[in-house]
Amino acid sequence: MTSNDNKEISSHIEDITKALGDKIGKEVTVDELEKQLQKFLEYGVPIQQAKKTIIRKYGSDTSAGIKRKLLKELKPSESNVNIIGRVITVNPKEIELKGEKKRIFYGMIADESTVLPFTAWRDFNIEKGQVIQVTNAYTKPWQGIPQLNFGEYTKVEPSKEEIPGTQEIKRCKVDELKSGLGSVEIVAKILSVKEKEVDVGGKNKKVYFGIIADETGKAQFTSWHDFNLKEGEVARIT
Incomplete structure (x- = not known):
């Protein structure tokens, strides 16, 4: 880091300390x-958003005894997780738990640092596009990344916070798909779909794989949930 960088960081730290006042120390x-602040910048968070997040963390959130984490800071098997994020997708699913049918919800949530999957074990009235504040969630390992879980003691409520860079889902064609594209929506025909069992953490899990296509080309897919996809159907995938 150059001396100019250090001066710039010091200037931003001074702004933060002025905003936090007697909380410093x-x-x-x-x-x-x-x-x-350095960690936020390493994550690629814009400096003004990083400052705002830190001030919020030690301002209103801290006074309520709640400290927010960025999604990228989360690790598998954490408890008492508090985050703010935008719901990118949310879908219901029927499962069998202890011999009884239960309705859960799963999807993707994003903040300024990354996107992670979540599972809500009851109906929190979560809506796609909504910014929510989540208190007392927990994480589980899923495909090498943390999966957020909203359980019995989790509190989910709407938030007025702005989460930059998460508002839009890109609509694209098959030939535009590429690694790192982020949240996308695509309409394609299911050319083939098969299932197989894989070992995940010592447990067998069904996954589904196949080929989708539109007028621009074909692509392989893998699904870790049963969406009841059928060959020949046209599906909207978000």
């Missing part, structure tokens, strides 16, 4: 603020 130190 009581709830957080200047060194801790600098480390957190």
Whole structure:
């Protein structure tokens, strides 16, 4: 880091300390603020959004005893997780739990740092596109990344926070699909679909794979949930 970079960081830290006032030294130190700001920048978070997030973390959130984490900071098997994010997708699913049918909800949630899958074990009235504040969630390992879980003791409520870069889902064609594209929506025909069992963490799990196509080309897909896809059908995938 150059001396100019250090001066710029110091200037932003000064802005944060002014905003937090007497919380400095009581709830957080200047060194801790600098480390957190550096971490945000490493994640690629814009500097102004990083400052706003830190101020919010030690401002209104801390006064309520809640400290927010970025999604990219989460690790598998964490408890007491508090986050704010935008719901990218949400879908209901019927499962059998202890011999009884139960309706759960699964989808993707995003903040300024990354996108993660979530499972809600009851109906929190979550809507696609909604920004929510989640308190006392927990994570489980899923395909090498954390999966957020909203359980019996989780609180989910609407938030007025703005989460930059998460508002839009890109609508694209098959030939536009590529790694790192983010959240997309595509309409395609299911040319083939098969299922197989794989070992995940010592347990057998069914996965579904096949080929989708539109007028621009074909692509392989893998689904870790049973969407009841059928060959020959046209599906809208979000």
